[in-house]
Amino acid sequence: MVRTKRQQQDIAETTLRSSSRRRAREEPEETLESTHLKGRSGRTGTSIRLDNSYSEYDFPLDDDAQARPAEQETPRKRAKPSMAPTPSLNSVISTPRGRKNKGVNVVTPSRIRGTMNGETPRRQRNDRSARRKSARALIEKVVAGISSDEEADEDIAREIYKSSEEDELEEDAAGGHHGEEDTEEILGEPTTPSGISRGRMQAKKGARTRKKSPTPPRDLPPHELYFVQNRPGAAKTSNNTLSSLKLLTHEEYFFLLRDYKDPHEADIEFLDSIHIQSFPQWAFELSQGFSVCLYGYGSKRALLHKFAKHMYDTIPNHSNHRIVIVNGYIRANMSSLRDILSIIARAIDPKQKLAAGGPFVMMESLKGLMSAHDITITVILNSIDAAPLRRPGFQSILARLAANPQIQFVCSADTPDFTLLWDSSLRSSFSFVFHDCTTFSPFTTELDVVDDVHELLGRKARRVGGKEGVAYVLRSLTENARNLYCLLVGEVLVTMDDEADSLGENPGVEYRMVYNKAVEEFICSSEMAFRTLLKEWAFSPQNL
Amino acid sequence: MASSERIEEAYEENQHHAAYIFDPSGDADDTTRPAKRRKVSKRLDESETPSTNRSSSFQCLLQGAESKQAMKSRQETFEKLWSVVDFRIHSILRETNQSTLQEVASFLQNAPDHTPASKIPSAFIITGPNIASQGLLFEQLSETLQNEASARVVRLRSGDASNLRAVLRKIIHDIVLRDSTDGDEFDLTTSKDGRKFLNYDLEALHTHLGLIPRHNLVIIAFQDSEAFDSSLLSDLISLLSSWLDRIPFAFLFGVATSVELFEARLSKSTCQSLYGDQFDVEQTASIIDKIFKTAIAHSEAPISFGPNLMGNLLERQREQVASIPDFIKSLKYAYMCHFYANPLSFLVPDGLNSGTLQPEHIEILRCLPSFRRAVETAVENKKTFEAKQLFDDNKLIEYLVDSLQKRRQWIIKMLRILRIFTANKAINTSFADVYMDASCNGVGLSGQYDQFFDSIKRMEPCDSEGYLTRVLDTMRQGDRSLGLDPWIDEAPETVALLSDILDAIKRLRSDAEDKGHVLRSKYSGQSKILRTTVVAQKVQLSQDTAALTDHDKSYTDLIHRFLEHLKDVMHVEGAYDMPFNEVWLYDSKTPYKDVFIPRPRNVLERALSRPHDYLGCSCLLYRLYLETGSLINAADIWSAYYAVVGEDNEDGLDERTALILFYRSMAEMKAMGFVKQSRKKADHMAKLAWKGL
Structure with missing residues (x-):
């Protein structure tokens, strides 16, 4: 109610809202002072005015919040801290009058300011002379600290004040010369003592609910932005689909990618060269028993490969210091951990084979093997946070590996939240030293771009099962069948190469020849077995 | 050229392997060669131990002007000094668990019987x-x-x-x-x-x-x-x-x-x-405290750490990790940083390596702010001759060695003061805090030292007696955990004075007891009587000083003497006031913070939202992504993307090329966990990450 007026004045003054707010911010000091001065007079008015002026700039950014009814309901709670210095006020505030007075005095600061600024008088202002007078009477009484036996007069003054308020409201509603904001203020004031036009207001409310603009205000702090973007029911998106767009196929993707030239190549190279400068530092950290972890946006595979080269060049004796590179992003290899460990074992001693078994057993025997040799292994792991390595068992094995003093461990991490992979004990056994290595270079092998995007869009991937599918099938086969497949694919590729010049559409390989080769490599012993194996691949011999 | 091409090829091939041994020299006879080599190497190894392996890990500083020798001595100094510190820390760790170990062992040994x-x-x-x-x-x-x-x-x-x-x-x-x-x-x-x-x-x-x-x-x-x-x-x-x-x-x-x-x-x-x-x-906190004493505050600690770094470290220990290995690693890293990056660090601990000083080093020494300050004060104090002498390189080196050796005296003096300080039980700040403050700002007559003197002033006779005894004991015994030897012989007059005061207090007390009243000083709390009067319905508080007896007066005198002495003795300058402190003082928290508390998400967001910090380009899709609500329509974001990148703009891309870039970025966003598939609507994705949260 009261705020309505204020808004109008602000408009009238043609001052920016912010400036008036700034002034409002200065006010509490005044009011606070006056509270202390006049507190003992037993007038609750001043103290409550204080509350309201607080509530006004508590939510300076958000008009909705200002008008919320909750605001009106809570002043007493909020009042307490500011009341604290004068204990007598606390008892006063609980008297029933407090609430009644509230509406009256809130307005005073702005009104006083209005007169002081000497703006041009307007119709409303002139009409309000009685009201102003009564308000002034009220203020003066408070200032003078007159005791409350003149209550009758005061009540009259209050009465005048209130009625003029109502008048004004009606004027406002009828006049409609104010902005949307103002009306909203009116509507948002449910505790108005005025009995009039409830129905009218509500009718208006329906018509004038504030349209939420789809673009949030700029430069919101992150948490605000989160709530703005997560408003209930706000997730309105258009119904456009990508149906008009021909989605990329793998072939097209790779074909186009080959021709695409990144305009930032020079910049990326420059960035790389900066990272390369810190190679010796990393090497030093590694030599001191730390593990190095590189993070930041962009693929770090090429960088790590360069680092491997750097290490290789600086190693004086390659037989007791070897480098193993592990690609964590390789998908669908359930046995990858086993692969990694056995490769490391091979790096230690090519003749030795690790005992088969669970990774823990392998790790133990690897440890034994390492302690038997005087050797340092640098393990370079690309994408430690890649999906295949995210299972907890993997990380603890890796941590053990990294904790071994003979292992120097370097890894890269691509996702922003990779640190969540490790608990404190894993982290301390990794003993990581982190470096920001933002490379901006594209993830080429790490990601299967087309499949990923199609999955993201909920489309069926074109390739059935993709790499996972192939790996799954291959894994489920016998050794011989796999070898035969290897042979077959090799043969087909050779023929394709040969026939590339001629116009062979469907290159074929000769059945007899494949069979002979298979026999030579001990894949199968009889033609019967050969045919059975071939059936796995659903090739009927006629196709050959 | 050909070989490098082959390496590239191998690299491309290898990217699909889960793991492989990196060996760019070719893999023709991969299986046989390493085995052969090992036989040779084992013999080699015995003669030239890991040092050859590591020699290259340090780099020549001063833009390469640093001599190999200086670099090497830097590295050797680091290895030598750190191993000493490391050894001390580990013996502390072993000791701390010793009693528990004994108990557990004896329990389990006797377990079958009972x-x-x-x-x-x-x-x-x-x-x-x-x-x-x-x-x-x-x-x-x-x-x-x-x-x-x-x-x-x-x-x-x-x-x-x-x-x-x-x-x-x-x-x-x-x-x-x-x-x-x-x-x-x-x-x-x-x-x-x-x-x-x-x-x-x-x-x-x-x-x-x-x-x-x-x-x-x-x-x-x-x-x-x-x-x-x-x-x-x-x-x-x-x-x-x-x-x-x-x-x-x-x-x-x-x-x-x-x-x-x-x-x-x-x-x-x-x-x-x-x-x-x-x-x-x-518990961890007390172990950390012990480690702090042995590794950082210890009188033989070769380098000191400033309050910035240490405060950070300790705070992180208290509030986040609370893990001792991490603490030790952080310390080690600080050592590493100091020796790796500070070209003067080989002069630690006492400048004995000054033979390897190069002209460049001397130039740096002359430019050190602490040195300049020292010279300026010398000039102000009209010691121009001494200051002029320092133009001579040899004199400068002499001065350097001298001031480096003074550091040890400084540390010992400071530690002694701190021991006296902490012997006062009224001070309840931790040793680490006091040490950090003292080592940085020096000990003077301000701040918490005021409080210290105040508390001594107010001491009851029995407290001051106990305190004096403790101080004397400390002087007599030193503090092994800090590497402080007893210094009772070095300060005979202090000892004499303190024991005098102690005896006098004892005498006074017994005298006073005989006479049946309690000894107190002018300052002790009980000498003031709080009087409450009610005047005209108001409560008035007033303090009255009780009359002091002769005994009390002489006790007050004793306390005064003691205080005077302490004020004389307890004065030491801060580390930053020492000339050439740059050689042995390390106080930079940035590498520590960057390296141990990574903020990968911020880095990523920064890279994506303000790529011009790194490159001269813009990561458009991410910006569009930031503007979206929690549900993203792929079609819309694509059209927005294409509208910016596409053909209509200068140097725009054709649709298909734009599409591959779009695809790639989407895949990256998915890999980084920014979006996931959503089944709510066709071609929609769900947003998973908000910037800055």
């Missing part, structure tokens, strides 16, 4: 939340137990225990493997009668133990017992207790919370088969 039948003796070790340092504790425990109680210890971590079978396998395997190292291999798969055991059959363990005459405990240590699956743990315990008549088991539980909570997780029947005692381990 444990009721069919109960498993178990020791519950309350380790506190510091999981990371449990490793060391249990390592020590198993060592001690193996040596002293000649028991067999199996250490289990929750990670090892995926199921009962795996646990049993590990237990059996560990025990058998340990015994078999010193003799021929035991075949644990067959029993005497040729029957085969499964590898998780405890019978195998039983027969194995039967082969060895000694009958000793088999101790199973659960390092992080709370992390074990509780049903698995119950099963395991009941299974093992059923074997108790054949194999003498005992348990060690590392408990992070409390025994009660741990017990609540086990079934009742399981709990009943345990018979145990509780052992406490020294």
Whole structure:
């Protein structure tokens, strides 16, 4: 109610809202002072005015919040801290009058300011002379600290004040010369003592609910932005689909990618060269028993490969210091951990084979093997946070590996939240030293771009099962069948190469020849077995 | 050229392998060569130890102007000094657990005698939340137990225990493997009668133990017992207790919370088969304090750390990690940084290496702010001659060595003062805080020292007596943990004065007691009487000074004398005022912060939202992404993307090229966990990350 007026004045003054707010911010000091001065007079008015002026700039950014009814309901709670210095006020505030007075005095600061600024008088202002007078009477009484036996007069003054308020409201509603904001203020004031036009207001409310603009205000702090973007029911998106767009196929993707030239190549190279400068530092950290972890946006595979080269060049004796590179992003290899460990074992001693078994057993025997040799292994792991390595068992094995003093461990991490992979004990056994290595270079092998995007869009991937599918099938086969497949694919590729010049559409390989080769490599012993194996691949011999 | 191409090829090929050995020199005879080489290398290794391996890890500083020799001496200094510090820290760590170790060992040794039948003796070790340092504790425990109680210890971590079978396998395997190292291999798969055991059959363990005459405990240590699956743990315990008549088991539980909570997780029947005692381990905070004293504040610590770094480190310890290995690593890293990046660091600890100083070094020395300040003060004090002398390089070096050697005296002086300071029980700031403040700002007559003097002023006679005794004791004994030798001989007059005062106070007290009143000083609280009067319904408080007796006056005099003396003695300058402090003072928290507390998400967001910090381009899709709501329409974001990138703009891309870039970016966003598939609508994605949160 009261705020309505204020808004109008602000408009009238043609001052920016912010400036008036700034002034409002200065006010509490005044009011606070006056509270202390006049507190003992037993007038609750001043103290409550204080509350309201607080509530006004508590939510300076958000008009909705200002008008919320909750605001009106809570002043007493909020009042307490500011009341604290004068204990007598606390008892006063609980008297029933407090609430009644509230509406009256809130307005005073702005009104006083209005007169002081000497703006041009307007119709409303002139009409309000009685009201102003009564308000002034009220203020003066408070200032003078007159005791409350003149209550009758005061009540009259209050009465005048209130009625003029109502008048004004009606004027406002009828006049409609104010902005949307103002009306909203009116509507948002449910505790108005005025009995009039409830129905009218509500009718208006329906018509004038504030349209939420789809673009949030700029430069919101992150948490605000989160709530703005997560408003209930706000997730309105258009119904456009990508149906008009021909989605990329793998072939097209790779074909186009080959021709695409990144305009930032020079910049990326420059960035790389900066990272390369810190190679010796990393090497030093590694030599001191730390593990190095590189993070930041962009693929770090090429960088790590360069680092491997750097290490290789600086190693004086390659037989007791070897480098193993592990690609964590390789998908669908359930046995990858086993692969990694056995490769490391091979790096230690090519003749030795690790005992088969669970990774823990392998790790133990690897440890034994390492302690038997005087050797340092640098393990370079690309994408430690890649999906295949995210299972907890993997990380603890890796941590053990990294904790071994003979292992120097370097890894890269691509996702922003990779640190969540490790608990404190894993982290301390990794003993990581982190470096920001933002490379901006594209993830080429790490990601299967087309499949990923199609999955993201909920489309069926074109390739059935993709790499996972192939790996799954291959894994489920016998050794011989796999070898035969290897042979077959090799043969087909050779023929394709040969026939590339001629116009062979469907290159074929000769059945007899494949069979002979298979026999030579001990894949199968009889033609019967050969045919059975071939059936796995659903090739009927006629196709050959 | 050709070879480099081949390497590139190999690189491209290898990117699809899960793992491979990096060997750019070609892999023609990969399998045979390393083996051959090793034979040669072993001989080499004995002569030229790892030093050759590491020699290249340091770099020549001063834009390469630093000589190899200086670089080497820097590295050697680092290795030498750090190994000393490291050794001290580790001996501290070993010591701290010693008493617990003894208790546990004696408990377990005597356990078979006093444990009721069919109960498993178990020791519950309350380790506190510091999981990371449990490793060391249990390592020590198993060592001690193996040596002293000649028991067999199996250490289990929750990670090892995926199921009962795996646990049993590990237990059996560990025990058998340990015994078999010193003799021929035991075949644990067959029993005497040729029957085969499964590898998780405890019978195998039983027969194995039967082969060895000694009958000793088999101790199973659960390092992080709370992390074990509780049903698995119950099963395991009941299974093992059923074997108790054949194999003498005992348990060690590392408990992070409390025994009660741990017990609540086990079934009742399981709990009943345990018979145990509780052992406490020294908590992290006090260990950190000890490490601080030995490694940082120690009188022989070669380099000092400034309050910025140390404050940061300690705060992180207190509030976040609370792990001792991490603390030690951070310290080590600080050492590494200092020696790696500071070209003058080879002069630490006492400038004896000054022979390797190069002209460049001397130039740097002259430019050091601390040196300049020292010269300026010399000039101000009209010591122009001395200042001029420093133009001569040799004089400068002399001065350098001199001031570096003064550092040790400075440290000792400061530590002594701090000991006197902390002997006062009224001061309750931690030693670390006091040390940091003192080493940075020096000790003067301000700040908390005021409080200190005040508290002495107000001391009751018995307190001051105790305090004086403590100070004298400290002087007499020194402080081993700080590397402080007794300095009673060095300050005879102080000692004389203090003992004088002490005796006088004692005498006064007994005199006063004889006369039947309590001795007090002018300042002690009781000399003031609080008087409450009610005047005109107002409460008035007033203080009256009680009359002092002669004894009190002379006591006050004594305290005055003591204070005077302390004020004279307790004065030392801060580290930053020492000339050439740059050589041995390290106080930069940025590398520490960057390296140990990474903020990968911020870095990523920064890279994507403001790529011009790194490159001269814009990551458009991410910006569009930031503007979207929680549900993203792929079609819309694509059209927005294309509208910016596409053909209509200058140097725009054609649709298909734009599309591949779009695809690539989308895949990257998915990989980084920014979006995921949403089934709410066709072609929609759900947003998963908000910037800055």
